[in-house]
Amino acid sequence: MSGLGVSENQLGWTAVRLHYSCDPAKDPHTDEGAAWLEKAKRAYPDPHKWATEMEINWWITAGARVYPEFIESDHCRPAASVRRKVLYRAWDFGYHAPACLIAQIDAQDRLLVLKEVIGHEQTTRDFAKQVIAQCAEWFPTHSAGYDDCCDPAGQQRNATAEASEVRDVEILSALGIYPRWEHGWSRKDGRALIHQLLVLRHDFTPSLYVDQAGCPVLVQGFLGKFVYPTTRDGRAHDEPDESNHPWADAQAALRYLATRLYSALGLRRFRYQPVMKSEPVEYHGYGTPTRGGRTRRE
Helix, strand or coil: CCCEEEEECCCCCEEEEECHHHCHHHCCCCHHHHHHHHHHHCCCCCHHHHHHHCCCCCCCCCCEECCCCCCHHHHECCCCCCCCCCEEEEEECCCCCCEEEEEEECCCCCEEEEEEEECCCCCHHHHHHHHHHHHHHHCCCCCCCEEEEECHHHHCCCCCCCCCCCCHHHHHHHCCCCCECCCCCCHHHHHHHHHHHHCCCCCCCCCEEECCCCCHHHHHHHHHHCEECECCCCCECCCCCCCCCCHHHHHHHHHHHHHHHCCCCCCCCCCCCHHHCCCCCCCCCCCEECHHHCEECC
16 A cells, blocks of 8 residues: 555564555545645645655755655655566675665666665675675576676776775676676766656656665665755755765666666756756656657657
């Protein structure tokens, strides 16, 4: 049921998460629910307090969210892998919090982020072995193989990777993993693609779904842990806080995934981030697919 989650925490207690959207009369996707939501928000002029009290979001960090379009009720849903479709893995290297996201593209050209592996103070070799073991456990009958991608910086010598300063991609290659990468993409470019994926399409669904149970760190970053920090004069910084581990690492892996798959997902490469423009932005998400790989825009 949408809005209701039952899980077991690390202490062995059963935790029940009940969101207001579980009540059909408060479903924000209905006219009745939208009217209730608009009225209820008037009692919470502080958006951070609303997020904490009503959206059950305990991941609010000082600063402006990088992806304010991300709404848990729209972008989170359980997802299962398809055995005969390629699994995409995106790697973000680093000793403190290496990250790997595992995703697929569904029949509607949506990006489904299924699982995440987040390391802690691990060398690249040890983390890669952990990812291999987790994939064997999660996808034991998968037959279509993996398509791996990473940051081009993985080619550079990295003192935190191994004592011998072996390149991260060479370490993965020795384990039978051969990541690819796309040159020419800035961090802002990657974020612009993710903004496009989050926009609701003509069928009122996004082009990006995240399995919340399989990717808790990624979701926490979306909800408030990955932010533009506030400057001394009270304005938001131009670049997000990339040092906020492990949330920034999971978001970096998502950027590599988006830039690797942007043409397959029907995304456009903008010279700017649409959400940064002050005037109304024309619809820029992935529309209804038509023949020839183009999209229909209504």
